[in-house]
Amino acid sequence: MATLLVTGGAGFIGSNFVLDWLRRHHGDRIVNVDKLTYAGNRRSLAAVEGQPRHVFSQTDICDRAALDALLATHRPQAVVHFAAESHVDRSIADPGAFIQTNVVGTFTLLEAARAYWGRLNAADADHFRFLHVSTDEVFGSLGADDPPFSESTPYQPNSPYSASKAASDHLVRSYHHTYGLPVLTTHCSNNYGPYHFPEKLIPLMITRALAGKPLPVYGDGLNVRDWLYVGDHCTAIRTVLARGRVGETYNIGGWNEKSNLDVVHTLCDLLDALRPKASGSYRQQITFVTDRPGHDRRYAIDARKLERELGWRPAETFETGLRKTVQWYLDNPGWVKDVTSGEYRNWMARQYAAA
Known part of the structure; x- marks a missing residue:
C-alpha cells in the first residue's frame, strides 16, 4: 500500500x-x-x-507542528502540493492571504517534508517525491504572435x-x-471540469446563465487562455509523479487556445442545446x-516536453471536455447550491456590482 499526502x-x-x-x-x-477555506468543500x-x-x-x-505529526503518523511516499489561494481577482483585493498560503505555507510544507525525508532510510528516501503544482501565470503575458510558454520561459508574474x-x-x-529534496514541479494552464468553484470563468458562466443573471465578460473578451480538462491534468500529474525526472519542471496544457468570449459563446450554445430557455439564447x-x-492578454502552454519524455497528451478536446463539464453542473444542482451561498454571494455582489 502506497500513501500520498495531498494538500488542498x-x-x-x-x-x-x-x-x-x-x-x-x-x-x-x-x-x-485542507484548511477548508471558502473554496474547499468536503461535499466534493x-x-x-x-x-x-x-x-x-x-x-x-x-501549521508546522500539525504537518510534522501527519508525516510522522502516516509516513507517505510522496507529497502532492495543490493547496493555494488561486483567484486573481481575490489576490488584487486581498494579496496578504496569497502571500501567507502560497509563500509561507509552501515554505512550511517544504521544511516539514525536508525534516521527514531526512529521517527516512536510504531506500525510502530515494523513492520519496515532493510534487509542487504551479501555474502558467508565473510566466506573464504573451503577445498574439509569441510562442507558447516553455519550461525555460523567464518568470514575469503580473498579479x-x-x-x-x-x-x-x-x-x-x-x-x-540546496538540500537535495527530490522535487518535481508542474505548470498547468486553465483547468475546467467538475467541482470547480464558481468564481472562475466557466463555472461562473454556467451557474449565472442557469440563474438567468448577466454573464459578465471582462473588457473586450478577447483575452486568450489555454484550456485543460481537469481529468487530463490529473493523469499528467500521475505520470510526472511516477516517471518525472527529479528536479525538473513540466508544462501541462490542453492545446486549446480560446478567447474568453469564444468560451462563453460555446457555453451558451451548449446550454441552449442541453437546457434550452423558454425563449431566446443564453x-x-x-x-x-x-x-x-x-x-494578462494571452497564456499558451507548450507541453511537448511532457509528451516527448513521458508520453502524455490530453485525452479530451475542448469540445468533449466542456460538454462533460456542463452536463456535470446540470446534474449536480445540490453541490452548486451548497457552494454558492454565504460568503460567496457577498463576494460576487462586490465583484460584479454593475452586472
Missing part, C-alpha cells in the same frame, strides 16, 4: 485528483490536508467519505497571485538544489464589464 485535496483540482487516484489505485491511501469528496483509504485532516499548511506562485516555485527549486445574457487591473 478538498479544492477543485485536488478533489478531482484524490477521487481519481483512489478510483485507480485500489490498494493506496491518501492523507488529505462525498464518494470517499468514511473510507479507511481516505484520511481527511482539516489543517493549515502554515499578486502569480507573484506568490512564482515565489513558491523558487522555494521548491531551491530546496532541491447569449443574450452576455454583458461586458470593466476590465480587471493588470489583466
Whole structure:
C-alpha cells in the first residue's frame, strides 16, 4: 500500500485528483490536508467519505507542528502540493492571504517534508517525491504572435497571485538544489471540469446563465487562455509523479487556445442545446464589464516536453471536455447550491456590482 499526502485535496483540482487516484489505485491511501477555506468543500469528496483509504485532516499548511505529526503518523511516499489561494481577482483585493498560503505555507510544507525525508532510510528516501503544482501565470503575458510558454520561459508574474506562485516555485527549486529534496514541479494552464468553484470563468458562466443573471465578460473578451480538462491534468500529474525526472519542471496544457468570449459563446450554445430557455439564447445574457487591473492578454502552454519524455497528451478536446463539464453542473444542482451561498454571494455582489 502506497500513501500520498495531498494538500488542498478538498479544492477543485485536488478533489478531482484524490477521487481519481483512489478510483485507480485500489490498494493506496491518501492523507488529505485542507484548511477548508471558502473554496474547499468536503461535499466534493462525498464518494470517499468514511473510507479507511481516505484520511481527511482539516489543517493549515502554515501549521508546522500539525504537518510534522501527519508525516510522522502516516509516513507517505510522496507529497502532492495543490493547496493555494488561486483567484486573481481575490489576490488584487486581498494579496496578504496569497502571500501567507502560497509563500509561507509552501515554505512550511517544504521544511516539514525536508525534516521527514531526512529521517527516512536510504531506500525510502530515494523513492520519496515532493510534487509542487504551479501555474502558467508565473510566466506573464504573451503577445498574439509569441510562442507558447516553455519550461525555460523567464518568470514575469503580473498579479499578486502569480507573484506568490512564482515565489513558491523558487522555494521548491531551491530546496532541491540546496538540500537535495527530490522535487518535481508542474505548470498547468486553465483547468475546467467538475467541482470547480464558481468564481472562475466557466463555472461562473454556467451557474449565472442557469440563474438567468448577466454573464459578465471582462473588457473586450478577447483575452486568450489555454484550456485543460481537469481529468487530463490529473493523469499528467500521475505520470510526472511516477516517471518525472527529479528536479525538473513540466508544462501541462490542453492545446486549446480560446478567447474568453469564444468560451462563453460555446457555453451558451451548449446550454441552449442541453437546457434550452423558454425563449431566446443564453447569449443574450452576455454583458461586458470593466476590465480587471493588470489583466494578462494571452497564456499558451507548450507541453511537448511532457509528451516527448513521458508520453502524455490530453485525452479530451475542448469540445468533449466542456460538454462533460456542463452536463456535470446540470446534474449536480445540490453541490452548486451548497457552494454558492454565504460568503460567496457577498463576494460576487462586490465583484460584479454593475452586472
